[in-house]
Amino acid sequence: MSNDGAPVRRSRRGSGAVTLHDVAKLAGVAPITASRALSSPTQVSAEVLRKVTEAVSRTGYVRNVLAGGLASTRSRLVAAVVPTIAGPVFLQTVQSLTEALAERGYQLMLGQSGYVNSREDALLEAIIGRRPDGIVLTGILHSPEGRKRLLAAGIPVVETWDLTPTPLDMLVGFSHVEVGRRVAGFLHARGRRHLAVVAGDDERSRLRHDAFAEAARAAGLPPVPIKRVPAPTTLKSGRAALAELLAEHPAVDAVFCSSDLLALGVMIEAQSRGIDVPGRLAVVGFGDLEFAADLQPSLTTVRIDGAAIGRQAAQFIVERAEGRQVGERVVDIGFSIVERDSA
Amino acid sequence: MSNDGAPVRRSRRGSGAVTLHDVAKLAGVAPITASRALSSPTQVSAEVLRKVTEAVSRTGYVRNVLAGGLASTRSRLVAAVVPTIAGPVFLQTVQSLTEALAERGYQLMLGQSGYVNSREDALLEAIIGRRPDGIVLTGILHSPEGRKRLLAAGIPVVETWDLTPTPLDMLVGFSHVEVGRRVAGFLHARGRRHLAVVAGDDERSRLRHDAFAEAARAAGLPPVPIKRVPAPTTLKSGRAALAELLAEHPAVDAVFCSSDLLALGVMIEAQSRGIDVPGRLAVVGFGDLEFAADLQPSLTTVRIDGAAIGRQAAQFIVERAEGRQVGERVVDIGFSIVERDSA
DNA sequence: GTGAAAGCGCTAACAA
DNA sequence: TTGTTAGCGCTTTCAC
Numbered sequence: 001m002s003n004d005g006a007p008v009r010r011s012r013r014g015s016g017a018v019t020l021h022d023v024a025k026l027a028g029v030a031p032i033t034a035s036r037a038l039s040s041p042t043q044v045s046a047e048v049l050r051k052v053t054e055a056v057s058r059t060g061y062v063r064n065v066l067a068g069g070l071a072s073t074r075s076r077l078v079a080a081v082v083p084t085i086a087g088p089v090f091l092q093t094v095q096s097l098t099e100a101l102a103e104r105g106y107q108l109m110l111g112q113s114g115y116v117n118s119r120e121d122a123l124l125e126a127i128i129g130r131r132p133d134g135i136v137l138t139g140i141l142h143s144p145e146g147r148k149r150l151l152a153a154g155i156p157v158v159e160t161w162d163l164t165p166t167p168l169d170m171l172v173g174f175s176h177v178e179v180g181r182r183v184a185g186f187l188h189a190r191g192r193r194h195l196a197v198v199a200g201d202d203e204r205s206r207l208r209h210d211a212f213a214e215a216a217r218a219a220g221l222p223p224v225p226i227k228r229v230p231a232p233t234t235l236k237s238g239r240a241a242l243a244e245l246l247a248e249h250p251a252v253d254a255v256f257c258s259s260d261l262l263a264l265g266v267m268i269e270a271q272s273r274g275i276d277v278p279g280r281l282a283v284v285g286f287g288d289l290e291f292a293a294d295l296q297p298s299l300t301t302v303r304i305d306g307a308a309i310g311r312q313a314a315q316f317i318v319e320r321a322e323g324r325q326v327g328e329r330v331v332d333i334g335f336s337i338v339e340r341d342s343a
Numbered sequence: 344m345s346n347d348g349a350p351v352r353r354s355r356r357g358s359g360a361v362t363l364h365d366v367a368k369l370a371g372v373a374p375i376t377a378s379r380a381l382s383s384p385t386q387v388s389a390e391v392l393r394k395v396t397e398a399v400s401r402t403g404y405v406r407n408v409l410a411g412g413l414a415s416t417r418s419r420l421v422a423a424v425v426p427t428i429a430g431p432v433f434l435q436t437v438q439s440l441t442e443a444l445a446e447r448g449y450q451l452m453l454g455q456s457g458y459v460n461s462r463e464d465a466l467l468e469a470i471i472g473r474r475p476d477g478i479v480l481t482g483i484l485h486s487p488e489g490r491k492r493l494l495a496a497g498i499p500v501v502e503t504w505d506l507t508p509t510p511l512d513m514l515v516g517f518s519h520v521e522v523g524r525r526v527a528g529f530l531h532a533r534g535r536r537h538l539a540v541v542a543g544d545d546e547r548s549r550l551r552h553d554a555f556a557e558a559a560r561a562a563g564l565p566p567v568p569i570k571r572v573p574a575p576t577t578l579k580s581g582r583a584a585l586a587e588l589l590a591e592h593p594a595v596d597a598v599f600c601s602s603d604l605l606a607l608g609v610m611i612e613a614q615s616r617g618i619d620v621p622g623r624l625a626v627v628g629f630g631d632l633e634f635a636a637d638l639q640p641s642l643t644t645v646r647i648d649g650a651a652i653g654r655q656a657a658q659f660i661v662e663r664a665e666g667r668q669v670g671e672r673v674v675d676i677g678f679s680i681v682e683r684d685s686a
Numbered sequence: 687g688t689g690a691a692a693g694c695g696c697t698a699a700c701a702a
Numbered sequence: 703t704t705g706t707t708a709g710c711g712c713t714t715t716c717a718c
Contacts, residue, residue, distance in 0.1 A: 013714060015416045015474065017496070019695055030705050035697065045703065060495060065472040066418060067695035070409050070710045073358045077452075086438045088431065095429050098455055102462075107469055108453050109420075112441055119445075126450055129408040131358065152403060153360070235634040265637065272639045291578040294608065296615045356698060362711055373689050378713065388687065410711035413694050 018059045026055040038063060069131070078317055079132045081111045081123065083139050083202075087232040089259065089287055089306070090138050093160065096310030097136060104318050106133065113139075120146055128153045134317030136160060137168075139204065156320040158313040161304075162204055163332060170320075171330040172312045176204050179302055179335055180211030183256050183284055186337055188219050192254035192282055197226040198241040198266060199258035200233040208286075212256055225249050233258060238265020246273075253281060254343065260285035260292050260301055267295065267342065282343035297341035304335050361402045369398040381406065412474070421660055422475045424454045424466065426482050426545075430575040432602065432630055432649070433481050436503065439653030440479060447661050449476065456482075463489055471496045477660030479503060480511075482547065499663040501656040504647075505547055506675060513663075514673040515655045519547050522645055522678055523554030526599050526627055529680055531562050535597035535625055540569040541584040541609060542601035543576040551629075555599055568592050576601060581608020589616075596624060597686065603628035603635050603644055610638065610685065625686035640684035647678050 024034040029048055037044045037052035044052075055061070069075040078101055082090045098108045109130065111123050124146055127135060134156040147168055150157055157169040162176060187195055195216050199205045213224040227245050229237035238257065242265070245252060257263040263285030270277050277283055277297055285292060285301035292299040312331055319325075367377040372391055380387045380395035387395075398404070412418040421444055425433045441451045452473065454466050467489055470478060477499040490511055493500055500512040505519060530538055538559050542548045556567040570588050572580035581600065585608070588595060600606040606628030613620050620626055620640055628635060628644035635642040655674055662668075 013416075013692090014694060015497075017695095020697095021695080031695090032697070032706085033704060036704085039697090043703075048703085060492070062468060062471045062496070064413075064474060064695055066409050066413050066474055067710090068697070070407075070413055070712085071695080071697040073356070073698095073710070075409060084438060085428070085441070086434050091429050091434075094453075095427060095455065098428070098453055102454075102466070102469065105469075107473065110437075110441055110451050110453050111445075112438065123445070125405060126445065126448075128405045130450065131360075131407060131409055149403070153405070154358075234637075236637040239637055261634065264634070268637070268639050291604065291607070294577075294579040294582055294611070296611050356708090357710060360711095364711080374711090375690085375713075376688060379688085382713090386687075391687085407711055410694090411713070413696085414711080414713040416694070 017064075018061045020061070020063070023052065023055045023059060023061045026059065027051040073131070074321060075131050075133055076106045076321075077109055077130055077132045078106050078134045078136065078314075079109045079111055079127045079130070080136045081113050081127070081138065083114060084112050084232060085110065087259075088261070088289055090161070092306030093138065093310040093313075096307035097314050098310075100311045100314035101318070104314070106314075106318065106321075124149055128155065131155075133321040134158065136313045136317070139202070156317055158316050160309050160313055162207075163330070167330060169329070170313075170316045172309050172316070172333060173331075174304065174333050174335045176207035177211040179286075180208040180213075181215045182337060183208075183302065184212045184215035184219070186339075187254045187256070187282060187284065187343065188216070188221065190282070190343065192343075193221055194249070194251045194253045195221060195224050196245055196249060196252045196255050197224060197258075198238060198245065198255055198262055199226060199228055200231040200262070201228045202231045205258035205286075208258065209256070225252070229262070233262045235261050235265040235268070238262035239269040240265075242266045242269040246275075254284070255281065256284045256286075258286050260287045260289040260299060263299055263301065263342075264291075264295065267297075267299070278342050284337075284343045288338055292338075293340065295342070300340045300343035301338055302335055303338045305333060308333055360407075361404045363404070363406070366395065366398045366402060366404045369402065370394040416474070417664060418474050418476055419449045419664075420452055420473055420475045421449050421477045421479065421657075422452045422454055422470045422473070423479045424456050424470070424481065426457060427455050427575060428453065430602075431604070431632055433504070435649030436481065436653040436656075439650035440657050441653075443654045443657035444661070447657070449657075449661065449664075467492055471498065474498075476664040477501065479656045479660070482545070499660055501659050503652050503656055505550075506673070510673060512672070513656075513659045515652050515659070515676060516674075517647065517676050517678050519550035520554040522629075523551040523556075524558045525680060526551075526645065527555045527558035527562070529682075530597045530599070530625060530627065530686065531559070531564065533625070533686065535686075536564055537592070537594045537596045538564060538567050539588055539592060539595045539598050540567060540601075541581060541588065541598055541605055542569060542571055543574040543605070544571045545574045548601035548629075551601065552599070568595070572605070576605045578604050578608040578611065581605035582612040583608075585609045585612040589618075597627070598624065599627045599629075601629050603630045603632040603642060606642055606644065606685075607634075607638065610640075610642070621685050627680075627686050631681055635681075636683065638685070643683045643686035644681055645678055646681045648676060651676055 024031040034052050037049050137159045160172045162173045197209045199209050216224050227241040285299050288301045288303035292301050367374040377395050480502045503515045505516045540552045542552050559567050570584040628642050631644045631646035635644050
């Protein structure tokens with residue numbers, strides 16, 4: 001032991017965990033070599049790889065991604081911002097995003113912006129502070145300053161669930177206007193004449209329903225009453241909205257709802273009033289949530305492939321982070337009208 | 344300019360973003376002083392605070408939390424592990440957890456373990472690699488090695504949604520056994536004699552339903568048939584399960600479901616067969632999801648305050664991270680039976 | 687109240 | 703293929 005006299009100045013700092021240095025020492029190589037053995041095994045000799053692998057498993061070493069991220073300016077962290085995770089709409093997207101990222105060694109950090117933009121600033125600060133390799137935005141960012149900050153931070157941004165005319169950066173979505181038009185045409189073609197809307201109070205649903213109303217007008221149908229309910233939408237507000245709607249517009253024979261949950265509420269209210277669906281009233285939902293097919297009657301609805309949105313967003317961000325240039329930066333994921341019994 | 348001769352070796356590394364050094368220089372103080380102005384403003388003079396604040400807003404500086412975390416060995420990151428986020432059960436918990444953490448300057452990183460434990464190892468590695476200040480586990484961690492690794496990493500762990508007899512560390516939950524007993528008593532007291540169960544295939548629901556069946560037996564009721572459906576539970580599987588159940592046990596007059604979604608499926612199937620609920624069949628759900636109160640008939644169910652679980656978990660972890668010792672490390676959040684029309 | 691020095695644990699850049 | 707050096711951007715420790 002060469003501990004002769006001089007005090008062993010073991011620093012009190014640090015986590016005390018096994019570091020790459022420990023592993024390297026045990027394997028008899030330089031730290032950088034151990035690092036390479038872990039991140040690009042093909043670049044080291046078989047012998048080194050073996051020794052390092054063994055040292056890792058003997059020590060239980062787990063790489064400190066924070067330190068790695070600091071050194072490489074790549075955090076392998078992706079932030080997802082949703083209004084709230086509690087609405088079932090974006091769940092599939094968040095789920096598939098998490099999975100697709102995890103498969104490639106990235107993690108998801110979750111941020112909830114709420115439906116008001118008060119917390120948005122603090123949220124952005126928290127996100128930018130982590131230097132994520134990308135941000136996935138669901139729903140449009142409210143404030144122009146927010147958009148500016150994001151751009152200024154140089155973080156790749158994927159906006160989803162909409163096809164905005166002026167994307168910040170990358171975009172995965174579909175046309176809400178087209179949805180509105182197509183559903184109006186669908187109902188019109190099936191002989192419905194008194195169309196109505198029950199909708200959550202958010203930007204995207206407004207796009208759909210303005211287009212819906214406009215298409216109805218263009219087809220020569222009477223004006224479309226629109227009942228707005230606060231976001232997030234609930235079964236309860238669907239029931240209440242139908243009650244109000246029928247009181248004011250008894251002739252209504254078709255309702256387009258901005259979510260399947262709302263549609264379920266409308267159907268339950270109709271049923272409890274003895275109104276036949278679809279005989280007397282057609283109901284169309286939005287989202288094709290898992291329960292839609294199994295309702296009685298089964299729900300006709302607009303299907304969005306939320307999981308595909310998540311996967312595509314993950315791919316965009318990973319490609320960008322790894323320096324591969326992405327060709328097309330806007331993807332229209334499309335939608336389809338799933339025709340079932342309720343309309 | 345003292346740029347005489349010697350080349351200005353500007354490194355090509357780094358993100359190019361504004362750093363604390365830039366802010367400090369602009370404010371005319373040392374970096375450490377700028378750091379203090381930002382993290383503990385009370386420790387610097389008013390003058391310094393003013394200058395630093397101004398420099399921050401002029402440069403648009405956002406602190407690099409990765410670097411801070413590396414230096415302080417506190418990442419201000421908390422990992423949440425759920426089987427899948429797509430089931431509505433844990434949503435409230437994840438939502439309130441995210442919010443409660445954000446309020447205290449912590450962020451949530453989301454991990455999905457799936458209902459099989461194949462991905463669990465990779466997930467744990469990814470989590471530990473980020474050196475989170477805490478982990479919130481929902482549902483028991485499957486493998487003993489996983490438990491060992493977590494403990495070895497020295498990361499505070501909060502287990503939720505259950506009251507395991509041998510907690511890893513901290514615990515926020517309720518007794519599933521007690522739920523089963525109480526619901527059995529509830530149905531028995533209302534004159535039901537032929538109890539049955541429709542349940543998702545997970546550990547916690549098994550606890551509830553074994554206790555439910557046992558309580559029924561103890562009360563002298565006939566054996567309780569249990570229909571298991573794969574997790575995650577769906578409306579569809581609820582419908583199918585009731586159909587099977589009635590075929591095999593036509594006398595059944597009460598069904599306890601392991602989720603509200605399952606209960607909704609059971610109710611819809613009953614309705615489509617002309618079986619009166621609650622007259623001929625009582626239905627009890629689990630979770631008190633937001634739609635439960637507005638079904639027709641409204642759903643009697645077991646209410647768990649998922650948001651309270653999230654808040655308490657956040658508090659546990661933050662207190663631990665900030666060195667404050669937590670007194671009681673196990674909290675029983677309780678539950679209640681919400682009596683509505685379906686039973 | 688303020689600052690200088692020394693890392694946190696890792697990887698980019700350059701060299702051999 | 704492997705190693706040396708010099709940071710990444712921040713905060714701890716210790717001194718004034």
